Amino acid sequence: MAGAKITRVKRYGYRAILARPWLALYGALLMVVIVSILYYLSLEDDPDNVLGFNARELRLADRIRDMQEQNTMLRHQLAAAHSQLVAVLDEHGRKHNWDGGRPEPLTKCSEISVVIVCAGYNSTRSVVTLIKSLLFYRRHPLHFHFLVDDISEKILNHLFLTWGVPQVEVSMYKIDAQVRSEVEWVPNKHYSGVYGLLKLLLTKILPDSLKKAIQLFALVENQSDWYKGSLWTDHRPWPAVGRGYNTGVILMNLERMRQHNFQQKWRLVAEKYLVSYYATQLADQDVINAVIKMHPYMVYKLPCQWNVQLSDHTLSEDCYSEVTDLKIIHWNSPKKLKVQNKNAEFFRNQHLTFVEYDGNLLRRQLFSCPVSSESRWRGGLAQLAQLSEDDPCYDFQRARLVQYRTHLYFLDFSADAARGATVTLVAQLSMDRLQMVEALCRHWEGPVSLVVYMSDAEAQVFLQYVQQSPVLRQRDNVAYHVVYKDGMYYPVNYLRNVALREVLTPYVFLADIDFLPMKGLYNALLRTTAELLEDGGRPKALVVPAFETQRYRLTFPESKAELLNMLDMGDLFTFRYHVWAKGHAPTDFGKWRTATTPYTVKWESDFEPYVVVRKDQIPMYDLRFVGFGWNKVSHIMELHALGFQFIVLPNAFIIHLPHAPSLDIAKFRTSAQYRQCLKMLKESFVQELEKKYGGNFSSYVV
Known part of the structure; x- marks a missing residue:
């Protein structure tokens, strides 16, 4: 990148x-x-x-x-x-004729640069909506220049890496303490804080090679009476020409600004007016308007259609006669989409269109222009081109190579809270399991790294669900990562890898969303995990015994004694004992009933327990396994090949809750071709495993 x-x-x-x-x-x-x-x-x-x-x-x-x-x-x-x-x-x-001259006309492949300030977790969601609208309407290659903090840099880097949109380049500029100090001396009452002042530093932050724009300033007039000072009694805004100019959209000639010391100009103006105004109310907009007030020739006035501002006090309705004339719609009110306007429904629908628009469609190459040699999408396309669509297992092969568009940390998250913990629960889910997230968070107090597989439209439903949940909105140690749907099969191991990579604790509990941990399991693991996993020797995996219920309404056992009683009464069963006993039989449930200390079990074929391990010791899940079948089995097999010892915890358990079978399970059960392709994937995995670690695993493929 x-x-x-x-x-x-x-x-x-x-x-x-x-x-x-x-x-x-x-x-x-x-x-x-x-x-x-x-x-x-x-x-x-x-x-x-x-x-x-x-x-x-x-x-x-x-x-x-x-x-x-x-x-x-x-x-x-x-x-x-x-x-x-x-x-x-x-x-x-x-x-030196600041406002003279015209820019050279754009050619077909001329690159247009877009500068965006983005900081924090939540702001990245709004940026994605903006980006999708730009990509949808563009007619030229784009180069995004992001001013970012550590959080947004990580999120946006990964998003564009996995998005792979052609004719798009991305540059990141870290807003560190040194950069912030250039504007932190300006008190700002606006909710954007110091980041709302960063546009004042563009001539210093952006590279000298970036110089294209229309004029020194090209701005749209403010469409409210804010700068007239008549909105309420004692309203005292910063100086401006008339209604002033809105700086939400600015076209800048950075080259001329550098030549004529814009940095010096805005500092002098800010120092002058801060003596009497004490702080900015609208961040950089106040300073820039004060500069224009003193140097009115500097601004080039753009038609208002290029920044239609839907605010609480707006004259935007006088800006246009037909909504088709509009170029940029700007929600600059704290109420955002709740503003009153004769075309409010149209504006909301426009916004919703791009919020829910399938970003995968924007990967299509719309025009032929030279592609950068370091393009992030070329490698994946080359591999896909080598696959034969006549192969009956083509969809399985393709699923392994898909670069799934991924938005890390879709909601706010406290990294400090996670780093101060010991064990993170790792899980993945689709929208049909969404109701299980609340129950999981009631049972597990520690950090969670959760990946949700869904469409752009479903992401908004998920967002509302979390924000409106009294349980989830109180948790700041749950990291929600969104992977957007692509292809025919559920990429279960890709999702697990995304969640696993974002874990900040030394230990991970590899679980599934349809299991509920026993109450207090997190605290129990705090007492035993380090002692059992850090005693030297072979790497170890702590097995948490798995059970299931056929009842949709279950009184969850409060202790091991209660669970054993429910087993005897037939309210609970060992997990999958009636359809896939091999998956958990090595746990030795008979021994577990009376065990009071951890005990070691041997790995056997098809073993797929839920385990607690050291994050730095385990490999990633194998991406060839999608949908149903061998996705956990292959991972546990590789742990065995690496020499892991499996230790069963005697006072821990998880319980599987009933739910409708997934579409992939139905395919496995009804399609002979599906089962044949899965067998082919098993064979290729085992061959690579033997080549990598030695040993003989071929007999385990059936």
Whole structure:
């Protein structure tokens, strides 16, 4: 992935300003103010107070009056110096024709650069909707330049890596402490915080090679009366020309801005107005409008259709006669989609269209332009091209090579809470198992790494479900990752690998979403996991015995004793004893009934227990196994090939809850071709396993 390292450029500050002889007065006057204040403060500690309290008080009063008169004079002189400086910079800009010239016309394959500030978990969801709309309407190759923090960088990097859209390049620019310090000195009351000020730094952050835009500033007029100061009593907005300009959409000529020291201009303006306004209310928009107020020739006014602002107090309805004229729709109200507008339903439907639009459709190459040699999608296409569609197992082979579009951390997540824990439960699910997430979180207090396989439209249902759940919205240690649907088969092992890679704890509990852990299992594992897995020697896997119920309504056992009683009464059974006993028979449930200490069991063919292991010791799941069959068996077989020892926990259990069979199980049971393809996959896996680790596993393929 293309990336650009942020490099420091020449800083324009007071040192450069004071180099001009006529500005020496500005610095001298500033020093006089500082010395005066320091002198006044020193009087409080004068040890030679021989005049007595009243005389000292009179002396201080006289000095205060003198200092106030001097400061009044100095303020006038400073204001004059500041105005002189602004005038010189203004004249410098006019001489160099800031607003002159037109950009060269775009050719068919001209690359258009889009700069987006994105920080935090939740903001990435909004960015995806924006990106889908841009990709849908584009007619040229795009290059996205993202200003990111650590969180959004990880999410967006992985998203574009797995999305694989042709003629799209991505560059990331880390907003670290050094960069933030350039604007953190500007107090900002806007909810965007420091990130709302970062557009002021684009000329420093973005590479010098990025220079295309229309004018110095190309903006749409603000469509509310905010900057007129008439919205409520005592409303005092920053200076602006008329209604001001909205900076949600800006076209910038970065090259001209660098040539004429835009960094210096906005700093001077911000310093001037912060003295009386104390903080910005609308982040960079206040500063940029104040700059334009002082230098009105700098702005190029765009037609309002390029930024139709749907806010609480908006004149956007006067901007257009037909909605087909619109170019960019901007929800810039805290209420977002709840704004009142005669075309509100149309706008909401437009938004919903792209929220739910299948992003996989945007992978299609719409126009022929040279593709970068480091394209992220070319390798996968080449491998897919080598497959024969006449192969009866083509869909299985293709599923292994699909690059599933993946959005990590779809909702807010506390990484610190997860890192402070010991064991993370790993699971995956589709939308038909969504109701099981709440029950899982009631039984498991520790971190969870959860992958959901769904469509773009289903993702919105999932989002609402989590946000409205009183159980789930209180949990900040559950990482939700979304993998978008693609192909015929459920990519179960791909999903497990996504969840496994994002675990932040040293140990993982490899489970399935349709199992409920015994209450208190997390705390029980805290007491035993490290002791059992860190004693040296062979790597170990701790087996958590699995049971099942045929009842949709079950009184969950509170202890092992209650579970044994339910087994005897026929309310519970050992997992899959009646259809696939081989899967868990090696657990030795007979021994488990009376065991009080952990015991070792031997691996056998088709063994597929649910285990707790060290994250740094286990391999990823094999991607050739999709749908139903051998997806866990192959993983446990590889653990055995690696020399893992299987130890059964005597006081732990999980219970499988009943649900409708999956579509893939139905295919396995009804299609001889499905079973034949699965056998072929088993054989290829075993051959690779023997080549990699040695040993003889061929006899286990049936």
